[in-house]
Amino acid sequence: MINALEQVLNGTQFGVMLFLMAAGLTLVFGIMNLINLAHGALYMIGAYVAAWTFGATGSFLLALVAAIAAALLLGVAIEVIVFRRLYARDHLDQVLATFGLILFFDEMVRVIWGATALYMSVPAFLSGRVELLPGVPYPTYRLAIIAVGLLVALLLYLVIGKTRIGMLIRAGASNRVMVGALGVNVVLLYTLVFALGAALAALAGAMAGPIFTVEAGMGENVLILAFVVIVIGGIGSIRGAFVAALLVGIVDAVGRAFLRPLLALLMSHAAADAAGPALASMLIYILMAAVLFVRPQGLFPPRGR
Amino acid sequence: MPRSRRVVVTLVALAALLAVPALSLTAGQPFYIDLFTRIMVFAIAALSLDLILGYGGMVSFGHAAYLGIGAYAVGMLSFHGIGNGFVHFGVAILASALTALVIGFISLRTSGVHFIMITLAFAQMLYFLAESLNLYGGDDGLNIARASSFGGSIDLGDPVERYYFVFLWLLAFLYLGHRLVHSRFGLLLQGVKSNERRMAAIGFPTLRYKLAGFVIAGTVCGVAGALYANALLFVSPSIMHWTRSGEIMMMVILGGMATLTGPVLGAALYLILESVLPRATEHWQAILGPILVLVVLFSKSGLLGLLADGVKRRSGARA
Numbered sequence: 001m002i003n004a005l006e007q008v009l010n011g012t013q014f015g016v017m018l019f020l021m022a023a024g025l026t027l028v029f030g031i032m033n034l035i036n037l038a039h040g041a042l043y044m045i046g047a048y049v050a051a052w053t054f055g056a057t058g059s060f061l062l063a064l065v066a067a068i069a070a071a072l073l074l075g076v077a078i079e080v081i082v083f084r085r086l087y088a089r090d091h092l093d094q095v096l097a098t099f100g101l102i103l104f105f106d107e108m109v110r111v112i113w114g115a116t117a118l119y120m121s122v123p124a125f126l127s128g129r130v131e132l133l134p135g136v137p138y139p140t141y142r143l144a145i146i147a148v149g150l151l152v153a154l155l156l157y158l159v160i161g162k163t164r165i166g167m168l169i170r171a172g173a174s175n176r177v178m179v180g181a182l183g184v185n186v187v188l189l190y191t192l193v194f195a196l197g198a199a200l201a202a203l204a205g206a207m208a209g210p211i212f213t214v215e216a217g218m219g220e221n222v223l224i225l226a227f228v229v230i231v232i233g234g235i236g237s238i239r240g241a242f243v244a245a246l247l248v249g250i251v252d253a254v255g256r257a258f259l260r261p262l263l264a265l266l267m268s269h270a271a272a273d274a275a276g277p278a279l280a281s282m283l284i285y286i287l288m289a290a291v292l293f294v295r296p297q298g299l300f301p302p303r304g305r
Numbered sequence: 306m307p308r309s310r311r312v313v314v315t316l317v318a319l320a321a322l323l324a325v326p327a328l329s330l331t332a333g334q335p336f337y338i339d340l341f342t343r344i345m346v347f348a349i350a351a352l353s354l355d356l357i358l359g360y361g362g363m364v365s366f367g368h369a370a371y372l373g374i375g376a377y378a379v380g381m382l383s384f385h386g387i388g389n390g391f392v393h394f395g396v397a398i399l400a401s402a403l404t405a406l407v408i409g410f411i412s413l414r415t416s417g418v419h420f421i422m423i424t425l426a427f428a429q430m431l432y433f434l435a436e437s438l439n440l441y442g443g444d445d446g447l448n449i450a451r452a453s454s455f456g457g458s459i460d461l462g463d464p465v466e467r468y469y470f471v472f473l474w475l476l477a478f479l480y481l482g483h484r485l486v487h488s489r490f491g492l493l494l495q496g497v498k499s500n501e502r503r504m505a506a507i508g509f510p511t512l513r514y515k516l517a518g519f520v521i522a523g524t525v526c527g528v529a530g531a532l533y534a535n536a537l538l539f540v541s542p543s544i545m546h547w548t549r550s551g552e553i554m555m556m557v558i559l560g561g562m563a564t565l566t567g568p569v570l571g572a573a574l575y576l577i578l579e580s581v582l583p584r585a586t587e588h589w590q591a592i593l594g595p596i597l598v599l600v601v602l603f604s605k606s607g608l609l610g611l612l613a614d615g616v617k618r619r620s621g622a623r624a
Contacts, residue, residue: 035418037551085602091418092364096558097601099551104594111588224429224547231422278437285426285433289411292423296415 015249016149024197030236040219046202075198234298362498367428373545375530390453401527446541561607
C-alpha cells in the first residue's frame with residue numbers, strides 16, 4: 001500500500017512534467033496545425049541551460065529563469081525562421097523539417113557543451129525528504145515538481161479560460177480560419193502560442209535536469225510520450241492533455257512497479273520476469289492504441305470542429 | 306516530368322549499381338561494396354514506404370518496425386540453429402505481413418495526424434518488446450552466427466555475392482512496384498490519396514484497398530529487414546528506433562515521392578551523406594539537419610525531380 005502511494009506519486013510527478021511538454025505541443029498542434037518534433041529540443045535546451053547556469057552560479061531559481069529565457073528566444077527564432085513556412089504545408093513536410101531540426105539541435109548541444117552528459121544536483125533547499133504519512137518519506141524535490149506542475153496547470157486554466165488571449169487561443173483551436181477572418185492578428189497569436197509552449201517545455205527540461213541525465217537526445221523520449229499524451233487527450237485540448245498526462249504518467253509508473261508481481265500470480269516466475277518489463281514498457285502505447293480505436297479523436301476533442 | 310528522362314535516370318542508376326563491386330574491388334576499396342549493399346537494403350525499405358506514402362498518401366511513421374521484424378526473424382531463427390535461407394525469408398515475409406495486417410487494420414481507422422501517431426505507437430511497442438527480449442540479447446542486440454544459407458547456390462557470407470543477392474531483390478521489387486503502380490489496384494490507391502471520400506462515394510471499399518497496400522509495403526520492408534540482418538550479421542532494437550522510421554521517410558522525400566527510382570536515389574544520397582560528412586566534421590549532423598530542412602522547404606520533387614527536369618526547366622516552372 002505504501003509502495004503503491006509512492007508509485008502513484010512518481011507517476012504524478014512524471015505526469016505533470018509530461019503535461020508541461022504536452023501543453024505547448026497540443027496548442028501548437030491544435031492552433032497552427034503543426035506537428036513539431038523539435039519540441040523536445042526546447043526541453044533539452046532548457047535542461048542544458050539550467051544545468052550550466054546552476055553549475056556556474058549555484059542559484060536554482062536563476063537557472064530556471066535562464067532556461068526559460070533561452071527557450072523563449074530560441075522558440076521565437078525558429079518560429080520566425082522555419083515554422084512560418086511550414087504552417088500551410090502538409091503534415092509530412094512538417095514531420096520531416098522538424099526531424100531535421102532535431103538532428104541540428106542535438107548536434108549543436110554537443111558542439112557547445114561537449115559530448116559527455118552534464119549532471120545537475122538537486123538544489124540544497126529541496127534536497128531532503130518529506131514524511132507524507134508516518135513512515136513514508138518522499139523526496140522533497142519530486143513533490144516540488146508536482147506542485148509547480150499543478151500550479152502551472154492552474155495558471156494555464158485561468159489564462160486560457162478567463163482572459164482575452166485565452167479566448168483567442170481557444171477560438172484558434174476550434175477554427176483558426178475564422179479567427180483570422182475576424183481580424184485577429186494570427187501571425188502574432190501564433191508566435192505568442194509558440195513562445196508559451198517553448199517556455200513550458202524549457203521549464204519541464206530544467207526541472208528534469210536533477211532527475212535525468214542532461215544529454216543530447218534527451219528530449220526525444222519525452223517528446224514521443226508527450227505526443228502519446230496529446231493524442232490520448234484530444235489534440236488542441238489543454239484539459240485533455242492534463243488528464244492524459246497524469247493518466248500516462250501513473251499508468252507507466254504503476255505498470256513498471258506492479259505488472260511483474262501481478263503476472264507472477266498468473267504464470268511462472270520466469271515467464272513473469274520476461275513478460276512483466278516488456279508489457280510495462282509497452283503499456284502506454286497499448287493504452288494509446290486502445291483509446292484511438294475506441295475514440296479516434298481522443299478523450300477530450302476541442303468542440304467546433 | 307518527362308517520362309523518358311526518368312527512365313534514363315533509372316537505367317543509369319541501375320547500371321551504376323551493377324558496376325559497384327567491380328569498381329570498388331579494382332580501386333582496392335571493398336568498403337564501398339558494403340556501403341552500397343546497405344544503400345540497396347534501405348532503397349527497398351524506402352521503396353516500400355513510398356508505395357503507401359507517395360502513392361497511397363498514408364504517412365506511416367513506424368515503418369522501421371517491419372525492418373526490425375524481418376531482421377529479428379533471421380536473427381531468432383539462426384539463434385535456434387535454423388540456418389535455411391528459405392525458412393528465414395519465408396518467416397520474415399509472413400511475420401511482417403501479419404504484423405502489417407494487424408497494425409493496418411487498427412491504424413487505418415484513423416487518419417491524418419492520428420494515423421501518424423498510432424503507427425508510431427505500434428513501432429514503439431515493438432521496439433520496447435525487442436528491448437525486453439533478454440533471451441535474444443535485449444538492449445544489446447543479437448549476433449548472428451551465420452548468414453542465411455541457400456544450399457550451395459549462393460553464399461551470403463561473401464560480400465560480392467551478397468551484394469548481387471540484394472541487387473536482385475531490389476530489381477524484383479522495382480519491377481513489382483512498377484507493375485503495381487500501373488495496375489488497377491495502384492490507380493485506385495492513388496485515387497484514394499487524392500480524394501478518399503470521392504472514391505468511397507463511387508463505391509470502392511477504400512479501407513480494404515488501403516489495408517492491402519499497407520500489408521504489401523510492410524511485407525516488402527520485412528524482406529529488407531531480413532537482408533539487413535544478413536548484411537550486418539547483427540540485429541538490435543535500434544533497428545526499429547523511431548528515428549530510423551524518420552530516416553526512411555527522409556530517403557523517400559529526398560529522392561522524390563510517388564516515384565519508384567526516387568526512393569532508391571534518396572537512400573543512396575542519405576547514406577552517402579551519412580558516410581561522407583563525418584569525414585569532414587565530427588558534428589556532421591549539424592550539417593545534415595539543415596540540409597533536410599532546406600530540401601523540405603524548397604524542393605517538392607526531390608533529387609529525381611532535379612535530375613530529370615534539369616535546373617533550367619525547374620526555375621522556369623517555378624516562376
